[in-house]
Amino acid sequence: xxxxxxxxxxxxxxxxxxxxxxxxxxxxxxxxxxxxxxxxxxxxxxxxxxxxxxxxxxxxxxxxxxxxxxxxxxxxxxxxxxxxxxxxxxxxxxxxxxxxxxxxxxxxxxxxxxxxxxxxxxxxxxxxxxxxxxxxxxxxxxxxxxxxxxxxxxxxxxxxxxxxxxxxxxxxxxxxxxxxxxxxxxxxxxxxxxxxxxxxxxxxxxxxxxxxxxxxxxxxxxxxxxxxxxxxxxxxxxxxxxxxxxxxxxxxxxxxxxxxxxxxxxxxxxxxxxxxxxxxxxxxxxxxxxxxxxxxxxxxxxxxxxxxxxxxxxxxxxxxxxxxxxxxxxxxxxxxxxxxxxxxxxxxxxxxxxxxxxxxxxxxxxxxxxxxxxxxxxxxxxxxxxxxxxxxxxxxxxxxxxxxxxxxxxxxxxxxxxxxxxxxxxxxxxxxxxxxxxxxxxxxxxxxxxxxxxxxxxxxxxxxxxxxxxxxxxxxxxxxxxxxxxxxxxxxxxxxxxxxxxxxxxxxxxxxxxxxxxxxxxxxxxxxxxx
Numbered sequence: 338x339x340x341x342x343x344x345x346x347x348x349x350x351x352x353x354x355x356x357x358x359x360x361x362x363x364x365x366x367x368x369x370x371x372x373x374x375x376x377x378x379x380x381x382x383x384x385x386x387x388x389x390x391x392x393x394x395x396x397x398x399x400x401x402x403x404x405x406x407x408x409x410x411x412x413x414x415x416x417x418x419x420x421x422x423x424x425x426x427x428x429x430x431x432x433x434x435x436x437x438x439x440x441x442x443x444x445x446x447x448x449x450x451x452x453x454x455x456x457x458x459x460x461x462x463x464x465x466x467x468x469x470x471x472x473x474x475x476x477x478x479x480x481x482x483x484x485x486x487x488x489x490x491x492x493x494x495x496x497x498x499x500x501x502x503x504x505x506x507x508x509x510x511x512x513x514x515x516x517x518x519x520x521x522x523x524x525x526x527x528x529x530x531x532x533x534x535x536x537x538x539x540x541x542x543x544x545x546x547x548x549x550x551x552x553x554x555x556x557x558x559x560x561x562x563x564x565x566x567x568x569x570x571x572x573x574x575x576x577x578x579x580x581x582x583x584x585x586x587x588x589x590x591x592x593x594x595x596x597x598x599x600x601x602x603x604x605x606x607x608x609x610x611x612x613x614x615x616x617x618x619x620x621x622x623x624x625x626x627x628x629x630x631x632x633x634x635x636x637x638x639x640x641x642x643x644x645x646x647x648x649x650x651x652x653x654x655x656x657x658x659x660x661x662x663x664x665x666x667x668x669x670x671x672x673x674x675x676x677x678x679x680x681x682x683x684x685x686x687x688x689x690x691x692x693x694x695x696x697x698x699x700x701x702x703x704x705x706x707x708x709x710x711x712x713x714x715x716x717x718x719x720x721x722x723x724x725x726x727x728x729x730x731x732x733x734x735x736x737x738x739x740x741x742x743x744x745x746x747x748x749x750x751x752x753x754x755x756x757x758x759x760x761x762x763x764x765x766x767x768x769x770x771x772x773x774x775x776x777x778x779x780x781x782x783x784x785x786x787x788x789x790x791x792x793x794x795x796x797x798x799x800x801x802x803x804x805x806x807x808x809x810x811x812x813x814x815x816x817x818x819x820x821x822x823x824x825x826x827x828x829x830x831x832x833x834x835x836x837x838x839x840x841x842x843x844x845x846x847x848x849x850x851x852x853x854x855x856x857x858x859x860x861x862x863x864x865x866x867x868x
Contacts, residue, residue, distance in 0.1 A: 465582030499555030609815030676710025
């Protein structure tokens with residue numbers, strides 16, 4: 338399976354045009370695409386007044402569901418604020434907004450009681466994926482990272498449509514998902530290629546069988562319209578929003594669809610909106626390879642490392658040798674399950690999202706080379722959000738469903754073979770894995786929206802766009818392209834010279850800039866660099 342656009346926190350904590358008369362939603366050109374979806378360019382009917390004026394009923398939160406990622410009931414924030422949960426009704430199909438509705442799951446922590454007139458409204462968060470549950474993730478990180486923002490904002494998380502408890506896409510049961518994630522995702526011969534293709538078809542059919550009613554309505558354009566509905570129901574004049582990883586794509590689409598409703602938007606760990614599926618997969622291959630090399634350089638400086646000497650190339654050779662060994666057969670673990678090559682790649686990728694994962698990865702590679710796959714499987718399970726033996730969060734199903742609804746490109750085995758040499762060249766470790774991931778949507782039952790994403794937002798207020806030079810999953814170059822595509826005077830590009838996927842709460846310089854922007858409206862100079 339290809340890598341998700343995940344936040345480092347979620348990966349490791351778990352191991353359009355105008356709105357007329359304030360009710361009309363207008364669809365826009367879907368992107369830099371010569372053959373747009375004709376339905377996407379047609380005006381959509383207004384959202385019913387009953388939905389725009391609905392009153393949410395907030396209540397004490399229970400523990401997250403398995404689909405959201407499981408875990409304990411959210412704890413109070415350090416200042417004693419209790420989390421509240423609720424549901425918001427949204428049209429299943431914005432082209433027919435008087436039809437069926439779905440429930441969207443939300444969570445909030447109201448701004449500090451003593452903020453008074455200083456309250457700025459709601460600050461909505463999306464932590465990436467696509468597929469991460471905001472209801473589960475926000476309480477895990479808010480107490481450490483967002484308390485200053487909480488003084489003046491209601492912190493609001495949500496499960497986007499198709500994710501978690503918001504009409505979540507369901508495909509496989511636990512046993513079948515275990516097998517799917519362990520299956521060989523880098524076939525070496527014709528027989529393995531056929532088995533790989535059969536697995537993809539079976540996965541798509543299972544998703545259609547269990548979730549077919551929502552698959553055509555879980556794309557980013559629909560989720561962006563949900564954001565504007567949330568803004569209305571939460572009684573905010575403009576949307577204030579913090580998007581991480583895939584959340585930057587969602588925020589960019591929102592800015593394109595509703596530029597006049599853009600408030601203070603922050604994009605951290607930015608998806609490149611100009612890249613199609615092929616370009617995105619190649620970019621991730623480069624990013625993960627670069628992050629692996631940085632990890633190997635650091636490992637060589639430690640007292641204990643899994644390879645001999647100080648040459649990172651030797652470490653790369655040892656990782657490749659381990660993956661080749663796993664291609665021949667899995668390793669045992671302490672969980673009674675085995676570690677396959679695909680799971681090892683997932684586990685290594687998970688640890689590269691954040692420098693905090695490097696120590697776990699060192700130990701996991703030492704153990705795996707000695708015949709024990711336990712730590713790498715633990716990392717893989719955290720990446721795939723396996724909730725013990727109770728099942729999986731629906732991130733794997735939702736990730737495929739959202740990506741296949743967004744992107745219309747469909748690839749054949751021949752396409753993969755034609756591009757594999759370039760994937761291998763840019764990443765000897767991750768290239769084949771991400772190259773074969775191009776088949777993710779090949780047999781998907783619904784068509785995709787466009788080849789690339791339009792985020793042009795002329796007339797919008799400034800949007801803060803942050804790129805980290807050592808980001809493995811959303812390479813640094815994408816942030817500059819996002820800022821450019823948002824438009825002159827809209828996209829404000831900030832560079833962080835560091836490691837990891839996401840910079841807020843990690844880099845003090847950047848955290849200060851973001852806080853000043855969100856709290857005081859101070860826009861940093863375009864091109865600012867934080868070291």
